[in-house]
Amino acid sequence: MNVDRTTLVGAIKAGKAPQVLLVYGEELQVQETCRAIVDAVVPPEQRGFNLERFDGRTAAWEQIEASIETAPFFAGKKLVWIENAPYFFSRDQKGGLGEKIFEHWREGKREEAFQLVFDLLVLEGWSQEQWDSLTVSASRSFAELLGVDSGDLEPAFTELFAYCRSRRIDLGKRRSGGDHELMALLDKGLPAWSLLLLSATQVDRRTRLYKRLEDMGAALHLALERDRAGRPSRESLWEFVAARLKQWGKSVEPRAREMLLARAGDDLRTLQQELDKLVLFVGESPQVRPEHVDAIVTDTGAPADLVDAWRARGVEVLTERPRRR
Template sequence: MMIDLWRKIKKGNLSPVYLLYGTESFLINETCHLIIQSTIREEEREFNLSAYDCEETPVEVALEDAETLPFFGDKKVILVKNPYFLTAEKGKEKVEHNMKRLEQYIEEPSPFSVVIFTGLYEKLDERKKMTKMLLKQTEVFVASPLNEQEIRRWIAEHLLASNVTIEEKAADLLLQLAGTTLTILANELNKLTLFVGQGGTITEETVRMLVPRSLEQNIFVLIEKVMQRQLDEAFRTFYDLLKNNEEPIKILALLANQFRLIYQAKSLAAKGYGQQQIASLLKVHPFRVKIALGQAKLFSVEELMRIMNDLAEADYQMKAGLMDKRLVVELFLMKLNEKAVS
């Protein structure tokens, strides 16, 4: 749906009113930018692009602007942020909004304006007349977190503007190294695009050369190296993290989070839950569950329980100041390695 909407906008098939809401602010901002880019030229934006916040300004002020002819050019864009009156949120009724006026505008929108309602809301109150009307009569985009397949489509679409392609293995590695946060992925893709140039292809080697591992990915590597009995490599990764000013207590916390996820994913999978179901229950991205399930094959449930007890003990020693923080992590890695050997 997202890619279809973007392609429609790029072709100039614009709607007079958009409703963009959800928890993925990056997708909302990117869609807004695309609408603006497709509606008004850059030199016109100073005069024909306006933004209003419903928590500060009555919505009818924005509508009056939308009904005022553009100063230069043929079109104008009006951003209407935080339309809380479409939700069940309480305590924000500081501004009185004329809903009748908004109804009239939705029924007969200005032919020379594009109005975009945007809000970081997980859901709207569909019992409200105004919400029902907007959902029915406007172009709606719900910016929810993307699953792995959607992220791969988003990556391909993001590169399309530069006529750049990415190999499947390169996309795999990019997701492993950079994670699934769209802001980070966009920055890495821009860097890779600049390197390969217009019409180029991003290869696995290009990604390996240019994309640094995220902290979470380094934790993943740390666990993998220990389980592969490559303790030297595991310690090298740990020391690299310390050189990058990562605190031992943060590293230990991330190790605990990852092992907890591995344990939970393994337990749920044993009960017959699928990857998407596990992700939904644990409220994490499905790609993280995919990685955790891969690592879960290296451990029994009993081993994971013992490891989590070891991590709890290490956390106590670190916070109580009973031992040097760096030494605490080193001893935990050595103990983990002993389990891998046995």
């Protein structure tokens, strides 16, 4: 079974949560939820000793397990957080990863695209020699890895390839697997003082390890509802905006909301940054109005197809740039 964020954090505070937790999905929401879990488990003054963070892409499982087995310096729980957990990939996921890589690339999320390429190389068992010897003119195997025809994606394919080549990929340091060791740890049980937090953006829910955590009520999926084009739906973005403003005791007029989405687009991090600016700008005002958006929100240019889709559904979309006062 799945569990929602509020229920999970409440169970953690009550000491009733599983000792292993998986949080995955939209990056911004995953990071915020993991920080909420950290806040619920480890007081700020104890985090130098009772909190350890690892990058699952590079950390050796032996190092992680040693941390889990080592008692905390202070009384209370010890939280071990593995970011970019690599234990939930499978070869069946290859096609989906290739699509996600180019989705990130088209949206300007170069680092996210690069990290998924890294994951895919390891998943397919590429050696350092294979990668180092690859050139643009002989990149057919790289295109096959992504599940695409390199000719159909020019220049995106060439740009992605060049970017990945410009970054240092050390396949010797990248850790794969670990799922068997983690499964063995679940069978054995964690020490009473330990809580293991796993976070990831990409998870294959068909893996045996995922199903084990799901059955434990230890898997939390954070994602916005998407339309047929794969973009966050208008309704889910409305809910995102309303929820964030509610945290500050504010609401938003419908016209102001549409102006905000048209200018900020559908990237959650960009949208969150603009909301933070708005909250500061409106001050004591309980409601965000169109003139507030007009004055402070940067027009990043919502994707044309997104704007057209909204207009087709009868949504008033105002995309004029802010007037200078």
